[in-house]
Amino acid sequence: MYCDDSRGTDIDHFEPLERAPLRAFVWPNHLLACSFCNSNQKHRKYPVDAQGACLLVDPTTEDPAEHLLLRLSAGIYDPLSAKGEETIQVFGLNRSELVKGRVDAFVRACSILRDWHGLHRNADPEAERVAQALLDSPFIDVVHAMTRLTPGAATVIVGRSTVSALDAWRAVHRLPFHADQQHILAGAANASSMEGVADDTLADDERYFQGQPSRSSNVPVPTMQNYGLTWTEPDGTPRASGVAYDEPSAQDRKDALESAHCTSVEIMAVKPGELPQPRS
Incomplete structure (x- = not known):
C-alpha cells in the first residue's frame, strides 16, 4: 500500500497503536505493506501538523496524486504538498531500489501496452489477460501516471509508437478514485496505494475520477459532476x-x-x- 513494490507481507497499523490503541481492530487502519516499509521505514512514525492532522497520505481515503508527482523518466517522486513531502520521507519512496524498479517498469509498460493494443484492436480475447497481468504487476503506479499525461507530453515521454496504445488504454481502463465507504472498506485488500500519480507539471489534465455507487445503503456516496x-x-x-x-x-x-x-x-x-x- 506504500511503495507498490509487492503485494505486501506485513499488516501495518497506519495510525500506530501507541497513539491510538482503540483503533487496534479498526479495519481501515490495517494496511498491507512490505516488511521494509513497515519495519524499517514507517515503523511507529505518524507525523502531524500543528492542528494534529496526519501528514501522511492515507491511501484508503485520499488520492495520492494530490500530494505526489511521479517523474516517469527518472522514477522519482516529487512532493506537491507538505503531506507529500512527509510521505516520501517516511516511506522512503525514493530509495534506490524503488527508483530503479519504476524506471524498469516504465520500459516494460510501454512494451506491454503496445502488445495489448494490437490484441485489443483485433478483438483478441488474449488482450484482457495481458491487461490484467499488467494491472497486477508491481509498480502499477507507473502505468497510472502514464494515463495522466497530456496528449502532447505523452508523445515526448512515452514515444510516438506508444501514444495510440496509451490512448486506447485510457478509454478501456479508466482509474476511478472515490473516498466513499466502499473504498475505505477495502482496508487491507490487495491494492497499490500510490496509484494514479502524475508526471512533471501534467498532474491535472487527466483527472477523470468517476463517482461509484456504494455497496452500503447506510452511507451516502459523494459524487462529482x-x-x-x-x-x-x-x-x-x-x-x-x-x-x-x-x-x-x-x-x-x-x-x-x-x-x-x-x-x-x-x-x-x-x-x-x-x-x-x-x-x-
Missing part, C-alpha cells in the same frame, strides 16, 4: 474524449485542443461511467 469533450480534428475527423474530467480540467483540455487548431470543441456534462460519442 463529470464532463466529456467532443471536437473535430484539423483533418476533419470527429473525436470525443476517452476519459471524463472535472470542470477545470475539462476547460484546460478544451483550451489545449483549440490551441492545436481543433474546431467545434464542446464540453458536455456526462453521467458517471459514461463518455460522449464523436459527432457525425
